[in-house]
Amino acid sequence: MSEGKADVVIKASHVVTMKSPGEVYSPGYVAIRGNRIVEVGSTGRLHLKAKETVSCRGQVAMPGLVNAHTHSPMTLLRGAVEDVPLRVWLNDLVWPVERNLTEEDVYWGSLLAQVEMLKAGVTCFNDHYFYMHKVVEALERSGARGALCQAVIEGEDSGRGRRELEGSLAFAKKFREHPSGRVKTYIGPHSEYSCGRELLARAAEAARTNGLSVHMHFAEDRGYYERVSAREGKEPALMLDEVGLLIGGSVFAHGVHMSQSEASLLARRGVALSHNPVSNMKVAAGLADVTMFKEQGMVVGLGTDGAASNNALDLLRDLRVAAILRKSTRGDTRAGPAYEVVAEATVDGAKALCLKGLGKLEGGYLADVVTVDVSQPHFQPLHDLYSAIVYSATGRDVRHVFVDGKHIVEDGRLVGLDEGLVIRMARRRAHLLLEKVRP
Ligand SMILES: [Zn+2]
Incomplete structure (x- = not known):
């Protein structure tokens, strides 16, 4: 544990670090400063002060x-x-x-x-x-x-x-x-x-x-x-x-x-x-x-x-x-x-992809972190986190997404981007494109 400040602390019921199968914290936290993870650990050992805390009860935090x-x-x-x-x-x-x-x-x-x-x-x-x-x-x-x-x-x-x-x-x-x-x-x-x-x-x-x-x-x-x-x-x-x-x-x-x-x-x-x-x-x-x-x-x-x-x-x-x-x-x-x-x-x-400092939740790694809501019926009872992620989860269970330290999806909603506009424009482009190639 280190003294000091974090920009964001994600507190989740489980933190899957992907450093090794056993390195899971339940409950745990991921502390982020700038675009990097500064610390990951058990919630009881959290001493960092954070500007913002994101509470993810019933969720697993894992690498993006x-x-x-x-x-x-x-x-x-x-x-x-x-x-x-x-x-x-x-x-x-x-x-x-x-x-x-x-x-x-x-x-x-x-x-x-x-x-x-x-x-x-x-x-x-x-x-x-x-x-x-x-x-x-x-x-x-x-x-x-x-x-x-x-x-x-x-x-x-x-x-x-x-x-x-x-x-x-x-x-x-x-x-x-x-x-x-x-x-x-x-x-x-x-x-x-x-x-x-x-x-x-x-x-x-x-x-x-x-x-x-x-x-x-x-x-x-x-x-x-x-x-x-x-x-x-x-x-x-x-x-x-x-x-x-x-x-x-x-x-x-x-x-x-x-x-x-x-x-x-x-x-x-x-x-x-x-x-x-x-x-x-x-x-x-x-x-x-x-x-x-x-x-x-x-x-x-x-x-x-x-x-x-x-x-x-x-x-x-x-x-x-x-x-x-x-x-x-x-x-x-x-x-x-x-x-x-x-x-x-x-x-x-x-x-x-040879992307160094990516793919694990560990101090010094890039802060690409996602959370999956495992409190839902299709995950219960939760015997094994890896089995839950592989066999029960789909993208619709994702609640929070951080990329490079930025909170991009909040509680399932994309922030800072007009999703409706993107869908309308993509549909229009697809229609025009297929018109050109279909007899
Ligand atoms: Zn291909």
């Missing part, structure tokens, strides 16, 4: 959730086309829409996503899309934290690939030192199949020269993955290694079809994985063997993917899917224990 892979502006396509094969969905909806996107679409789509995520306890998101400077603008407005990259797709057009890589690099360099301190940037080649070997080599070179790492999709769709294997005559991860793209600190999304030796190679190179169970199952991409990835030494975070393939950005709701999927794939109830899955959505997610 980290969504390790998404495409925030894709909220505009939520539910627009369902139940078609992945390639049809990409060719007939996603890619035509993306050719017609405007900056305004990206701004309002992303702001809607950020509102949705913040209210559901997601304080940090790893985003991969176009016109990303508009996502930065939305983030300035919402108060969220983001790891951001501008997408690079080549397809059959190498000129497009090179132009988009220049754009991705310019974005990453311009916003890496954002004054809010809440932005980190990556280079964003879309995937091993949508960018050719030469462009991937250029992306690697651009990233290494500028001290950046990479956020990309990898081994999501079996057909695309096999096509790259056949073209290269080797496993796709080996090709990525040859072109220099396995840069430590990078994060790959999905990995559904990668082999054990590829997982081991990514782990040795310091590339982390975002597992996106709901999206993988919804687009019938396959079932990722996360237990194997972890056995090979990979750091694994959890992502929702975009709202067009989930259809929500509610990471808490997805925890239970992540856990039961792992048990079913392995045929082993011991796979995916609750603490481990909560860690993937918090401390391991922060580790996957």
Whole structure:
């Protein structure tokens, strides 16, 4: 305990620190000064004076959730086309829409996503899309934290690939030192199949020269993955290694079809994985063997993917899917224990994104804190906090959200942002956008 003052003290019935399974305070407090946590402990040992106390009786305070892979502006396509094969969905909806996107679409789509995520306890998101400077603008407005990259797709057009890589690099360099301190940037080649070997080599070179790492999709769709294997005559991860793209600190999304030796190679190179169970199952991409990835030494975070393939950005709701999927794939109830899955959505997610000082409730860490109301019937009786978070909680149970020390959601309500306006504007943008691509 330290003498002195805190700006805010959150007092909760339970404080889950995510330092280790046993480090829980019931009841406990989290003291915040500026944008940092100064102290966490048992309420009986609180000696700090606070300017403001937030009383969270019946609630669990925990680290803000980290969504390790998404495409925030894709909220505009939520539910627009369902139940078609992945390639049809990409060719007939996603890619035509993306050719017609405007900056305004990206701004309002992303702001809607950020509102949705913040209210559901997601304080940090790893985003991969176009016109990303508009996502930065939305983030300035919402108060969220983001790891951001501008997408690079080549397809059959190498000129497009090179132009988009220049754009991705310019974005990453311009916003890496954002004054809010809440932005980190990556280079964003879309995937091993949508960018050719030469462009991937250029992306690697651009990233290494500028001290950046990479956020990309990898081994999501079996057909695309096999096509790259056949073209290269080797496993796709080996090709990525040859072109220099396995840069430590990078994060790959999905990995559904990668082999054990590829997982081991990514782990040795310091590339982390975002597992996106709901999206993988919804687009019938396959079932990722996360237990194997972890056995090979990979750091694994959890992502929702975009709202067009989930259809929500509610990471808490997805925890239970992540856990039961792992048990079913392995045929082993011991796979995916609750603490481990909560860690993937918090401390391991922060580790996957190389965000130091994030993901735990500990003195000196960034003050991204959320509370979940566990007093409700669907949590009772409360035998185990981690089980409650994984199997009973959804984003609708979130009551308070702090990002960078700022109180952004108070008792379930977003403060400082007109939620009704965001919804109206996003609906309008979605309507205009779909009008352009539908015959
Ligand atoms: Zn994705």
